[in-house]
Amino acid sequence: MRIPQYYRRKGWQRFFAGMIIGGFISWFIFLFMFGTLQEKQTLLIEKQKEEIKDSKKYVSILQEDLKKLNKENKESLLVQEIKVKITNAEKFGLKSDSLDIFQAQEKIQEDLSDLLAKDLESVYKNNEIIEKTIENKTLKLNEKRYQVEIQKVGYFTTIEFYVELKFAD
Structure with a gap:
């Protein structure tokens, strides 16, 4: 059994060429859409990392203030x-x-x-x-x-x- 020679027929050549070009175009569209979505996700993750970092700093400042206040309250409840x-x-x-x-x-x-x-x-x-x-x-x-x-x-x-x-x- 032999594979027919499609490279000699123009209709098949156009079909295969269309498939290859369509594959490239769809691949580029996929890469564009995936890249755009990944870029949005990366920006969102970076933004969330900054928010987490700021929140941790804020929490640590509040904890230090709380420790100071607790220490002051403890001292203030002593006879001075x-x-x-x-x-x-x-x-x-x-x-x-x-x-x-x-x-x-x-x-x-x-x-x-x-x-x-x-x-x-x-x-x-x-x-x-x-x-x-x-x-x-x-x-x-x-x-x-x-x-x-x-x-x-x-x-x-x-x-x-x-x-x-x-x-x-």
Whole structure:
């Protein structure tokens, strides 16, 4: 069996030439369409990579800020300062800016100095012990003995004690 010689017939030559040219044209159209689609996909992927990179940077910045805020909040929930104010010093003839009042406030603050840098919650839980510590304190001012009585306590990062003096028995 023999393959017919199509290269001598013009109709077959045109048919095969059309197939080859059509194949090339369709191949170029395919390459053009595929290249265009791939280029769009590549641009989309690059854009998404940039967005991911920016998002990761933004997230890392937010995490650092969150860590700083957590650290600041943790510090802010510690007792940082203790203030004592004597409310009725004028009643006993003591000036509110006198050295005796200042020394009395300092003595009370020294007794409470252990509270500095403690957790605010634990300090609040032990408020009865703290109040008893202050109320059992006897102060000697101008050759007179005074007993301390707590009127009001403010709990925050700065604990404020408002106390009154009364003569010790």
